[in-house]
Amino acid sequence: MPGQMLAAMFYAPGDVRLEERPIPEPGPGELVLQIAAATTCGTDVKTYVRGHPLLFKHPPAGFGHEAAGIVAAVGPGVQGWKEGDAVVAANSAPCDRCFYCRRGRYSLCEDLLLLNGAYAEYLLVPARIVQRNLYRLPQGLSFTAAALTEPLACALHGVEESEIQPGDTVLIIGAGPLGLLLAAAARLRGARVLVSGHGEQRLALARHFGAEQVFETGSLSSEEQCALLRAATPEGRGADVVIEAVGTPETWELAASLVRRGGLVNFFGGCASGTHISLETRPLHYDELTLKGVFHHTPTYFARALELIASRQIPVEALITARFPLTEAVTALHLLLQKQGVKYALIPPAFARDLPRRADPGE
Numbered sequence: 001m002p003g004q005m006l007a008a009m010f011y012a013p014g015d016v017r018l019e020e021r022p023i024p025e026p027g028p029g030e031l032v033l034q035i036a037a038a039t040t041c042g043t044d045v046k047t048y049v050r051g052h053p054l055l056f057k058h059p060p061a062g063f064g065h066e067a068a069g070i071v072a073a074v075g076p077g078v079q080g081w082k083e084g085d086a087v088v089a090a091n092s093a094p095c096d097r098c099f100y101c102r103r104g105r106y107s108l109c110e111d112l113l114l115l116n117g118a119y120a121e122y123l124l125v126p127a128r129i130v131q132r133n134l135y136r137l138p139q140g141l142s143f144t145a146a147a148l149t150e151p152l153a154c155a156l157h158g159v160e161e162s163e164i165q166p167g168d169t170v171l172i173i174g175a176g177p178l179g180l181l182l183a184a185a186a187r188l189r190g191a192r193v194l195v196s197g198h199g200e201q202r203l204a205l206a207r208h209f210g211a212e213q214v215f216e217t218g219s220l221s222s223e224e225q226c227a228l229l230r231a232a233t234p235e236g237r238g239a240d241v242v243i244e245a246v247g248t249p250e251t252w253e254l255a256a257s258l259v260r261r262g263g264l265v266n267f268f269g270g271c272a273s274g275t276h277i278s279l280e281t282r283p284l285h286y287d288e289l290t291l292k293g294v295f296h297h298t299p300t301y302f303a304r305a306l307e308l309i310a311s312r313q314i315p316v317e318a319l320i321t322a323r324f325p326l327t328e329a330v331t332a333l334h335l336l337l338q339k340q341g342v343k344y345a346l347i348p349p350a351f352a353r354d355l356p357r358r359a360d361p362g363e
Helices: 042-050 127-132 143-147 149-160 177-188 200-208 222-231 249-256 281-286 299-310 326-337
Strands: 004-012 015-022 031-039 067-074 086-089 122-125 134-136 169-173 192-197 213-216 239-244 259-267 290-293 320-325 343-347
Touching: 004 326, 015 326, 031 143, 042 326, 067 122, 067 143, 086 143, 127 134, 134 299, 143 149, 143 299, 149 177, 149 299, 169 177, 169 249, 177 192, 177 200, 177 239, 192 200, 192 222, 200 213, 213 222, 222 249, 239 249, 249 259, 320 326, 326 343
Parallel strands: 169 192, 169 239, 192 213, 239 259, 259 290, 320 343
Antiparallel strands: 004 015, 031 067, 031 122, 031 343, 067 086, 086 134
16 A cells, blocks of 8 residues: 555654654554544553553654544455454454463553554554454444543443442542443443543533442542542442542542541553552551552453444443544644643544534634
């Protein structure tokens, strides 16, 4: 497939450039995906600001990791896939051989293959992902909805590891895209869901995704948040499960103060490298708290997420604030940095003919 394509390339924090790059050619076991829709992610925004130790060891490198599209070319030895197939590719695949994979802990794989480069017209999908974590789109499913399989898979992993039982009160700290998907996934488990966060649009979406109560906490101190949120739990004793979905040391510490005795705290939001938290030891011991972190997803959760999206059980496209041409990828990142919108879909030129003109911010 000779020719050039448009791609967003990460050079350094704050430096993502739209460039012409050669269209990749598939090697043995690989295929090339013509991207029809890519979606922004909070990880992309954090990475844009501060880089990422795992994703960008050797910049410049492709940017973005949530995408769906059409198979444009297949390499030697590829079976079960052909040009024209509508697919969604996960952004990772475990090795299936290491210590953790042998124990079913695929998100901890010692050789986890990570795929970036979704903000482009074409994406080379490695052989391991083709074999392990590539999925055909069900009839009638939009490319934008399919691109949201990855974040939903992460949310399903987070909820499964939180040991939620029907009737539990689950408090989710953070009303960003993952907080909203966590709310939807917890509601499917039969939980009573509370969501705290900031912004009228996001809190309204939290209700749409199943939250029974929402709390605007953007202007409150940690002490004020603790008092407000504890009061909303049964008899004020704290939530059965607290899921932190912001990713700051302050909200991690807040989460630990909002769980009931014998409850579970899920530190789902990733903090910046090198940060620390301080927790009082007495309640950890005498209240028998469970504290855990949950990272990423696995092929099982990815497949389940696609099923939930295709069956319309979780209305993921409600997360999309607007659809932009791929050329406005950096604009979308800046809007998210300014807390404008929830997620944006980036549409390459071949699929962008019907996009409405985006109004200039000054209009």
